[in-house]
Amino acid sequence: MMNEIDLTKVDFEKPFMAGLMDGMPGGFFVYRGDETKKIIYANQKLLDIFDCDTWDEFVELTGGTFIGMVYARDRMIVHDYVRRARESGRTSGVTNYRIHTKKGVFKYVQNYANFVNDYVEGGLVYVFIAAARSTHDRLTGLPSMLNFLDYANSPKNEIFRSGKIPAMVAFDFFGFKVYNTRYGIQEGNKLLVEFSIILKDIFGKNSVSRFGEDHFYVLTCAGGIRERLDEVFERLSKANHGRTVPVRSGVYIYDMDDAVSASEACDRAKMACDVDRHSYMSFYNIFDKNLLEKERTRSFVLLNIGDALKNHEIEVYYQP
Known part of the structure; x- marks a missing residue:
């Protein structure tokens, strides 16, 4: 041996x-x-x-x-x-x-x-x-991130073929970590599955994906988006026998003069989703280009703070 x-x-x-x-x-x-x-x-x-x-x-x-x-x-x-x-x-x-x-x-x-x-x-x-080779999320059965982005990039998908203006929507739960701590991961998984069913019912199963944890994305038509989001919020408030949490969402409405990939559309929807992380109620926020500059600044800080500390460009002072 x-x-x-x-x-x-x-x-x-x-x-x-x-x-x-x-x-x-x-x-x-x-x-x-x-x-x-x-x-x-x-x-x-x-x-x-x-x-x-x-x-x-x-x-x-x-x-x-x-x-x-x-x-x-x-x-x-x-x-x-x-x-x-x-x-x-x-x-x-x-x-x-x-x-x-x-x-x-x-x-x-x-x-x-x-x-x-x-x-x-x-x-x-x-x-x-x-x-990555997975085609579907194991917990919810939704299309995987890879399959969803391929679908969203394809000119053959239903929304592009309809000639309507597309919109990408990002969803994140409020307080999901606390929810899991209080009720347990199994109960948290039940809520994720119920939320996925709500999204499939409203937007269609091919247009919804879970990227991981409580991060969901939807490709839909921009027309009537507010009404559909209100329906999502209403149904989520009653989901899982009322044992639920609010959800925040961000909407990126495609600009046909500014072509972006599905991945970039997801990023922009997530930027809008993250504008207010402290208001404990379901809401949606629409992306605007001012968010891009804020995100570039944020990314620059995250990528360079380690070198800045190492090179003493930032000094840490402790109170006595």
Whole structure:
């Protein structure tokens, strides 16, 4: 019998390990399980996925961190997934998100992660990454993010063929973390399923998707959108025998003179959805272009705050 190899003690620079990792059928990387999420190893296939030829190009693109790999608008989904994994005590799991490559291409990937507590390095997360292949959400049965965006981008979908102006709608629950803590994850899942049924009834099953956690998206016609959203709010208030939470929503109405992809339309709907995260009542907000500049500023801060702290461009002072 072959001796087992303890990968936590292996020098990744050795030719054998380099060949082993590069021979994997997908991307493989290791990052620190602390707040830095710093990547300490990546195989060539991961660089290929990001359209990078060298490690330096990859670091320039991502900042050399796991969070930097994830497309900015999907980072909250990943944060929520990691938080729930920790709360449940899981050391491994699967999640989907988007990445933005060096060539400007959006890709949808599936992330298989396993947490290892190394006695020398501390907490490490080993990750295998591959193209997302799931066609439907396992909990709700809704189309997966990949299928939904493909449908929303297709000129053959019902809304584009009708000649009507499309609208993308983002939904997020208020206080869903508190709800799960109070009633349990199983009850939270029941509410997610009931909400998915409400959306399918009102908008049609092909036009609705759950991107993860409590993040839902809908492609619909702009005409009559307010009335349909009011119906969503009314039915949700009575869902699950009244054991429910409000939902906030953001609407991006397509500008036919400013062509955007379905992914960008989702981002803009989410920006509108996140304008007011503190009012505990169901509401909708319409996207306007002022939100774009605010989002660019926010993304710049998130991407550069680590370097700013490291270079002492920001100083932290503690009160005595």
